Amino acid sequence: MKGNIYIETYGCQMNVADTELVLGILKNNGYELTKNAHEANVILLNTCSIRENAEQRIYGRLGNFKTLKTLKPDLVVGILGCMAERLRKDLIEEKKIVDVVVGPDEYRKLPELIDTAFNGEKGIGIKLSRTETYDDIIPYREDGLQAWISVMRGCDKFCTFCVVPFTRGRERSRTLNSIVNEIKQLSLRGFKEVTLLGQNVNSYLDGNFDFADLLSACAVVDRNIRIRFTTSHPQDLSDKLLYTIAENSNICNYIHLPVQSGSNRILQLMNRTYTIEQYLSLIEKARKIIPGVSFSTDIISGFPTEAYEDHVMTLDVMRLVKYDGAYMFKYSPREGTKSFKMGDDVPEEIKTKRLQEIIELQQNISSEINQSLVGKEEIVLIEGLSRKSEKFLSGRTDTNKIVIVPLEENLAEGSYVKVKIERATSATLFGNVVSVIEPGRETLPLTA
Ligand code: SAH
Ligand code: SF4
Ligand code: F3S
Numbered sequence: 262m263k264g265n266i267y268i269e270t271y272g273c274q275m276n277v278a279d280t281e282l283v284l285g286i287l288k289n290n291g292y293e294l295t296k297n298a299h300e301a302n303v304i305l306l307n308t309c310s311i312r313e314n315a316e317q318r319i320y321g322r323l324g325n326f327k328t329l330k331t332l333k334p335d336l337v338v339g340i341l342g343c344m345a346e347r348l349r350k351d352l353i354e355e356k357k358i359v360d361v362v363v364g365p366d367e368y369r370k371l372p373e374l375i376d377t378a379f380n381g382e383k384g385i386g387i388k389l390s391r392t393e394t395y396d397d398i399i400p401y402r403e404d405g406l407q408a409w410i411s412v413m414r415g416c417d418k419f420c421t422f423c424v425v426p427f428t429r430g431r432e433r434s435r436t437l438n439s440i441v442n443e444i445k446q447l448s449l450r451g452f453k454e455v456t457l458l459g460q461n462v463n464s465y466l467d468g469n470f471d472f473a474d475l476l477s478a479c480a481v482v483d484r485n486i487r488i489r490f491t492t493s494h495p496q497d498l499s500d501k502l503l504y505t506i507a508e509n510s511n512i513c514n515y516i517h518l519p520v521q522s523g524s525n526r527i528l529q530l531m532n533r534t535y536t537i538e539q540y541l542s543l544i545e546k547a548r549k550i551i552p553g554v555s556f557s558t559d560i561i562s563g564f565p566t567e568a569y570e571d572h573v574m575t576l577d578v579m580r581l582v583k584y585d586g587a588y589m590f591k592y593s594p595r596e597g598t599k600s601f602k603m604g605d606d607v608p609e610e611i612k613t614k615r616l617q618e619i620i621e622l623q624q625n626i627s628s629e630i631n632q633s634l635v636g637k638e639e640i641v642l643i644e645g646l647s648r649k650s651e652k653f654l655s656g657r658t659d660t661n662k663i664v665i666v667p668l669e670e671n672l673a674e675g676s677y678v679k680v681k682i683e684r685a686t687s688a689t690l691f692g693n694v695v696s697v698i699e700p701g702r703e704t705l706p707l708t709a
Contacts, residue, residue: 263291267301271319272309274458274491275429276342278409280307281400283341283368288401290372298329303337303375305361308344310424312593316344323356330358337361337378341368343428347597349387365414365429366390369398389415389430396439406453406644406675412440412475413459418494420521421532421599422564422592425460432460437467441478448483451702453642453675455479457490463497472497473505480509485677485699487642487659491517492559495535495543503550513659514551515585518544519559523578524571527564530603537578544582555630555660557586560619563612564592565603572615579622585630585660587623591616628687631662635682638695639664643676656680664690675701 266287270280283305284294295301304326309315323338330336339361340352346364353359360378363371367386374384394414402408413434416425444455457479459465465472472490479488488509493516506512518540522528525536535543547554560575579587591612594605639658646668647653653665654672664680672678677699680692 262293264293264302265295265300266292266303266305267295267298268305268307269322270307271315272307272311272343274409274456275411275414275460276307276309278400278411278458279342279365279368281402281409282395282398282411283307283371284401285398286368286371292372294401298326302335303339304329305339305341308340308342310343310347310428310595312590313595314593319344320356323358327358335379337375339363339371339375339378339384341365341371343424346387346389346428347424350385353383353385360384362387364389366393368395369393391431392433394433394435396435399443402447404450406451406642408447408452408455409458410440410443410455411435411459412457412462413465416460417464418461418496418534419532419599421530421603422561422595424595424598427597429460432464434459434465434467437470437475437478440475441482444479444482444486448486451675452486453677453701454487454489457488460492461494461497462490463493463499463502471499471501473499473502476502476505476512477509480512484511486511488512489515489661493518495520495533495540498543498547500546500550503547506554507551513661514554515557515660516547516554517557517559520575520578520582521559521561522564522567522571523574523576524567527567527571530566530600531561531564532599537574541578541581553660555585556582557588557661558582558584559588559590561590561592562615562619563607565594565600565606567592567607567615572618576618576622579619579626583626583630584623585662586627587619589616589619589623624687628685631685631687631690634662634690635685638679638681639690639692640698641666641678641680643672643674643678643701645674658690662690663688664692666692666694669694671697673701677701 308319337360338358341363345362361384364387366389370386377384415430415432417432419426463472594601641656641664643656647655679695681695682690682692684691
């Protein structure tokens with residue numbers, strides 16, 4: 262054994278999937294995983310640069326590990342992911358405790374770079390690649406129900422506010438075959454849900470196979486595995502893809518389709534490549550092709566030059582679409598992006614006020630949608646005991662809503678059940694099981 266690795270993951274699901282790749286690579290090289298930082302010889306932070314506060318959190322965490330390093334001078338501390346790529350050598354110069362800096366395309370070199378650090382030098386790997394997809398690497402996954410699979414890497418869209426094209430490089434896709442094989446393995450291990458990941462999953466391309474082909478190939482592997490995917494860019498959401506979702510019962514009727522703003526002027530400044538009219542007609546078309554489809558979105562408040570009228574247009578779009586959920590952010594200027602040069606002219610208190618209005622509106626919409634489900638029946642995948650009480654189980658619908666049902670002896674983690682919804686809040690549905698559709702893997706303990 263070479264040593265114990267402790268790793269923390271920040272940022273998006275792509276980073277969660279990358280952490281599993283990194284652990285796959287390191288375990289193959291004789292490292293073990295520990296969940297206790299005090300037992301580790303190597304501490305890794307897989308980081309995010311998307312907004313200023315994401316980076317601030319990491320700096321805070323590095324401060325915590327400084328004490329540990331004084332106690333244990335041989336400890337190797339490494340920064341992986343988007344911050345490694347964005348800040349590169351500066352990280353090592355500014356933060357003396359950092360020994361290893363490895364960007365998203367150089368994880369194969371990690372064992373070597375950690376050795377370099379053990380030998381007292383700094384291990385740096387920050388080149389981006391046009392081809393690296395880690396197609397042949399088996400990620401390390403603990404047993405469970407839900408798995409993330411990266412199907413493509415990078416982003417070519419260059420939205421003017423976003424660091425991702427700089428931290429993750431150009432778009433490239435994994436092979437369809439390797440993805441299908443990975444799902445076959447997950448099926449044998451009893452997984453029940455797979456989420457295909459990419460910054461723009463629908464730009465996936467492997468030879469002649471596009472994302473719709475990939476989705477249908479994944480869906481037939483095991484009809485008891487639900488297939489989810491994220492994120493979709495409105496520009497690439499093809500009719501073929503919509504029909505593929507409609508035709509396969511185990512592809513979830515749920516599309517994360519970030520709008521960012523409701524104002525065409527702002528959308529243009531953001532380089533989002535669609536108008537709000539095009540976006541809304543896409544939603545309308547999707548609702549025709551996939552009855553009952555639901556949407557979630559990302560929204561930025563306070564983009565440079567955003568006026569009150571622009572903000573109102575965003576609220577209007579939210580009311581029109583009625584998203585099931587939204588991730589809502591204050592604009593954060595990132596050095597090196599195009600919008601950085603536009604200034605950051607919306608005052609902080611206005612950004613905060615607008616964001617608050619956006620959040621409140623979304624809460625109202627979510628509770629309205631959830632209330633409309635009371636009395637209806639939903640198919641739920643049981644995931645385990647509810648977080649709040651051992652007498653209840655928690656699961657999710659196809660449209661990703663959390664449903665709480667009373668614990669019953671015949672219900673197992675991984676079961677699909679039909680639930681009648683009895684009441685709802687903006688975040689959660691509560692109901693009773695009507696019937697078990699597909700039995701799960703193991704019967705849950707009646708007490709924890
Ligand atoms: N590839 C995905 C998501 C990228 S990051 C997509 O295109 O939708 C997730 C979200 O973070 C973005 O959708 C955007 O809403 C937000 N985001 C990105 N850069 C930001 C910035 N500089 N300030 C605030 N929010 C940002
Ligand atoms: Fe960033 Fe835009 Fe690419 Fe999404 S599509 S990752 S927001 S540049
Ligand atoms: Fe963050 Fe990088 Fe993901 S910047 S959101 S971890 S792609």
